[in-house]
Structure formats: C-alpha cells, structure tokens
Amino acid sequence: MESLLLAYDGSEPSKKALKVAIDLAKKLNAKLYILYVVDVRAATEIFPDIAGEIGEKLLETAKELVNEAVEEAKKAGVEAEGLVEAGVPPEKIVEVAKKKDVSMIVIGAHGYGGIKRLLIGSVSDKVIRMSDRPVVVVKG
Numbered sequence: 001m002e003s004l005l006l007a008y009d010g011s012e013p014s015k016k017a018l019k020v021a022i023d024l025a026k027k028l029n030a031k032l033y034i035l036y037v038v039d040v041r042a043a044t045e046i047f048p049d050i051a052g053e054i055g056e057k058l059l060e061t062a063k064e065l066v067n068e069a070v071e072e073a074k075k076a077g078v079e080a081e082g083l084v085e086a087g088v089p090p091e092k093i094v095e096v097a098k099k100k101d102v103s104m105i106v107i108g109a110h111g112y113g114g115i116k117r118l119l120i121g122s123v124s125d126k127v128i129r130m131s132d133r134p135v136v137v138v139k140g
Contacts, residue, residue, distance in 0.1 A: 001103035013108030013140025090126035
C-alpha cells in the first residue's frame, strides 16, 4: 500500500480515525492524505444572503483542522498531505480517493442509530457503498 486517505472533520470520531490512520501508515510505510470536505450546502440554503462569508469561514476552519492533523502525522514520522475540498462529503471522499489512487480509505463513524441515523444519514455507510477501495471505519 502506497497511500491512504483519511476523511477528517475534527470531530472525536475523526480524531480516533486519525490515530488509526497514522498507525496504519507507519506500519505500511504509506503516505497519508488527510481530507476535509466542506459541505456548504446547508449553510447556503439556510443563510443565502451571507453564504459567501459562511463558506469562507468553513474553509478557513477546515484548513486549520487539517493542518493540525498533518502536523500530528508528521510528528509520528508519517508522510502526510492535507486536502480541503468543497462538495458533498461521501461523493467527494470517493472522488479524491480515486484521483489520488489511494489503496484504502479510513473514516470515523459517529455511531448514530435509529431515527437520527435515518434523518442524518451516514457518511461512512455511503462511502462504503460508493467506493471501489477498502474502507476502514473507526467507531467513535
């Protein structure tokens, strides 16, 4: 395995996934891509008048979080590169995995169940269904 992709958003489940991804990358001597997908759809639909400002703030926050994660990986001795993309998270994760030709995707899961899962949906479930690569899901 030459490279891995971590879907990262700064949440507790994604922080756990970061630790797993760093460990895997070290053991496999693989490069680690850390991807934050900014989903600006909800914000722009709710606040169309200030959508640009919200989008900029979301991108700025995403870059900060990704940079922190990249530094953590590098401190552990892992070659890492941060990526920030705007789009629909499951689709963008799979797209970037293909574009970077990674061997595996690592993603954290919030563990929602019942109605909450039905209403919110699960990014990790969608990535598993859409991806042509192995997906490691780290439970939060």
